Structure formats: C-alpha cells, structure tokens
Amino acid sequence: MTGVRDGWDGMGWDWTDHEDIRRRLDGGADPERWSGGRPLHRAALFGSPEVVAELAGRVAEVDAMEGGVTALWEAVVAGKPENARALAAAGADPWRTSLGGWSPGRLSLAGPTPGLFAVPAGVGLSPGERATAEEARRLLAALGEFYYDGLGLACVAGIDAAEAVRRLDGAPVPDDVMEEFLDDPYDYDMDESLRFVGVTSVPGGCVVTQPWGYAPQMPGVMARLSAGTFCY
Structure with missing residues (x-):
C-alpha cells in the first residue's frame, strides 16, 4: 500500500522559511493539504507573514475552515498580528462570524492588538466586554514576561x-x-x-x-x- 504524498514531507513546527515553502509549492506541494490539515492554518500559527502571504495567494479560498475556524481566527488567537495582517491583505474577512458568535476582528478588539483591523460602523464590544478586555491588559502588564x-x-x-x-x-x-x-x-x-x-x-x-x-x-x-x- 502506497501512502499519499502532499509535498510537505519533513515539515514540523517551523513554517517560517519562505524560500523553502515557495520551493515546495513550486515543486508541487499541495497548498490545500498538509498531514490531514490545511497548510495556511498551520502557517497562521507557526509561520512568518511572508509564508502566510505565499500560501494565501495559492489557496482556492483564504477563508476556508478547519476545525470550525479560519486561518485568520487562528492567527488572532495565537497572538500573531503580522500573520493576521497578511491574511487580511490577501482577502480574509476579519468580521466573518466564527466560534461563539465572535469574529476574528471582534476577538482582536478584546485582545492586546485592538487596532489590528479597520472597524466597521456599529461593530464593537459591549461595555462589559470592554471592561473585561481592559482589565485583562492590566493584568498581563502586571504579570510581565x-x-x-x-x-x-x-x-x-x-x-x-x-x-x-x-x-x-x-x-x-x-x-x-x-x-x-x-x-x-x-x-x-x-x-x-x-x-x-x-x-x-x-x-x-x-x-x-x-x-x-x-x-x-x-x-x-x-x-x-x-x-x-x-x-x-
């Protein structure tokens, strides 16, 4: 029995090497599939903005879902603002509703980078959510690194x-x-x-x-x- 190869042999946690990723893609690596998952989601978590942009330009749908979320959601949750910006520049929708009725954009308003995306009129956090987000930032600063x-x-x-x-x-x-x-x-x-x-x-x-x-x-x-x- 022969296993199916997708061109990503040997890829692990590090998806930051743009030249290697581009070489693999040019050589036939599947931009839609990696080890049962989606390469763009993997790069959103563990890649560089250049790799994210490269993959985003090669997939059929930049807002394709994996595990119920988009790659943009993954980047926001992982605290990778540059990757999130690269995805938004490639056409990912920050205001697409995802888990719990939240969108990546609205989630960013509650996190450490509230200015990550341009905010449409009428979109924002409730007063209680804003207070919670402000307290979270205070506590994070108090904890330090x-x-x-x-x-x-x-x-x-x-x-x-x-x-x-x-x-x-x-x-x-x-x-x-x-x-x-x-x-x-x-x-x-x-x-x-x-x-x-x-x-x-x-x-x-x-x-x-x-x-x-x-x-x-x-x-x-x-x-x-x-x-x-x-x-x-």
Missing part, C-alpha cells in the same frame, strides 16, 4: 496564603532545602517534587505556583483550595 512552559498554577479568590497552606496541610520548607531543590528540581523523584509549591497572597486572594509540575491544578488540591470560594 516569564518562562511558563510546564508551570502549574492555581488562582484562588477570597483566601490568603496562610489559609491556602492550612487547607493543604502544608508547612514551610527550610530555606537550605528549598535552595538545593531549586538548583535542579527535575533531578528529584516526581512524587517528591510535586509536594513543593509556592503560595503568594495577592489582592483578592492568593496564587499557588509550581514551575516544574502540575500539583496546583490536581483535582484534590483544587477541591481543598476552592471550598466556599472560587479557584482557577
């Missing part, structure tokens, strides 16, 4: 760090033990490393963190933390 791959996180309303520790039957870890552990947390057995979490009081509640594991969002931990309140 940090390495979060593998981060376990629970945000708990209405209790402080001391109460969170009480609910988890926790106890402070001696500084020297914690310093040694933090030198290389992955050198420890998982059952042991999951027992260490950080707890910080913040306005309105507390935050439980574990940069190397998933303990804060384990069901048993969440159940204890959220008793009588809310936890995410």
Whole structure:
C-alpha cells in the first residue's frame, strides 16, 4: 500500500522559511493539504507573514475552515498580528462570524492588538466586554514576561496564603532545602517534587505556583483550595 504524498514531507513546527515553502509549492506541494490539515492554518500559527502571504495567494479560498475556524481566527488567537495582517491583505474577512458568535476582528478588539483591523460602523464590544478586555491588559502588564512552559498554577479568590497552606496541610520548607531543590528540581523523584509549591497572597486572594509540575491544578488540591470560594 502506497501512502499519499502532499509535498510537505519533513515539515514540523517551523513554517517560517519562505524560500523553502515557495520551493515546495513550486515543486508541487499541495497548498490545500498538509498531514490531514490545511497548510495556511498551520502557517497562521507557526509561520512568518511572508509564508502566510505565499500560501494565501495559492489557496482556492483564504477563508476556508478547519476545525470550525479560519486561518485568520487562528492567527488572532495565537497572538500573531503580522500573520493576521497578511491574511487580511490577501482577502480574509476579519468580521466573518466564527466560534461563539465572535469574529476574528471582534476577538482582536478584546485582545492586546485592538487596532489590528479597520472597524466597521456599529461593530464593537459591549461595555462589559470592554471592561473585561481592559482589565485583562492590566493584568498581563502586571504579570510581565516569564518562562511558563510546564508551570502549574492555581488562582484562588477570597483566601490568603496562610489559609491556602492550612487547607493543604502544608508547612514551610527550610530555606537550605528549598535552595538545593531549586538548583535542579527535575533531578528529584516526581512524587517528591510535586509536594513543593509556592503560595503568594495577592489582592483578592492568593496564587499557588509550581514551575516544574502540575500539583496546583490536581483535582484534590483544587477541591481543598476552592471550598466556599472560587479557584482557577
């Protein structure tokens, strides 16, 4: 049995090499199909604006759907404004309704790049949605940039760090033990490393963190933390 080849052999996460993508397309790679999906959607997420524009110029329909959304929606959700602009320049419709009755354009108004597209008259966010979007931007600025791959996180309303520790039957870890552990947390057995979490009081509640594991969002931990309140 011979497998069907689409010209995208060896393509993985990186869709930023414009020359390679163009060479593949000129050599017969299918602009409509990649590993069961659509190359344009893949490039919207993991490509460069040049690659997005190249593919957008070769597909039959720039607003073709995959998984119920267009490539433009994917670019907006992924926080790739330059890719979104390249798609809009190629004819993608920012105001085409998609998931939950939202369009890519309206979604952009609620995100970090509200000026991404020209907004038609009568289109916009409700007062409540605008307030939520503004608060989200404030919180994102407050968090800043940090390495979060593998981060376990629970945000708990209405209790402080001391109460969170009480609910988890926790106890402070001696500084020297914690310093040694933090030198290389992955050198420890998982059952042991999951027992260490950080707890910080913040306005309105507390935050439980574990940069190397998933303990804060384990069901048993969440159940204890959220008793009588809310936890995410």
